[in-house]
């Protein structure tokens with residue numbers, strides 16, 4: 001096909017959403033992915049759970065691993081107070097290029113830092129490069145086999161501190177068994193599973209929220 005799925009998602013936003021109105025961007029993407037073409041956004045059902053966790057934590061600094069088209073980036077950034085920001089990491093340059101435009105259309109570019117590259121390469125530089133002390137919230141939504149190694153790397157780099165909340169997408173589908181086992185059995189995390197469904201489908205999926213208790 002001539003255009004890519006992310007390009008068709010951006011088109012749907014440009015056609016249906018209002019510039020500067022994040023909710024209309026979210027609604028346009030959900031409508032397109034439910035009625036035209038499935039895509040791996042966190043979606044409206046799990047998105048509402050994400051919203052409630054963001055509102056509860058009211059984070060100043062958020063790390064998102066896996067931007068894709070920027071759908072969850074917009075969901076998070078729209079709830080942040082002035083001065084708060086989300087750093088979002090995307091490995092795929094084509095996804096990143098679309099996400100920048102989706103985030104811009106929503107008018108939230110001042111609250112978002114989109115970084116292109118591999119999480120394993122960037123995490124060790126976060127403190128130095130972004131002046132981050134520790135993250136208040138980490139949303140894991142990238143390669144499922146990277147959830148555990150990147151969580152351990154974040155711990156080692158001192159980017160997870162007492163009270164940091166990890167929220168992981170897709171812990172059932174596609175699944176992140178080693179990550180789940182780690183956060184559920186570690187004495188250093190308090191974990192809770194929010195049962196839901198795989199975006200735009202009836203298949204089971206859910207989000208795992210894990211609060212770091214400190215050393």
Ligand SMILES: O=C(NCCCCCn1ccnc1)c1cc(-c2ccc(F)cc2)cc(O)c1O
Pocket residue numbers: 040041042065066067089090091092117118119141142143144169170173174198199
């Ligand atoms: O693979 C996913 N996300 C990572 C994409 C690549 C990230 C690249 N990157 C970014 C930063 N570092 C690396 C994903 C997959 C599915 C899914 C579920 C069922 C199915 F049949 C097919 C697919 C659902 C999701 O909700 C997902 O998030």
Ligand SMILES: [Mg+2]
Pocket residue numbers: 040041042141169170
């Ligand atoms: Mg996901």
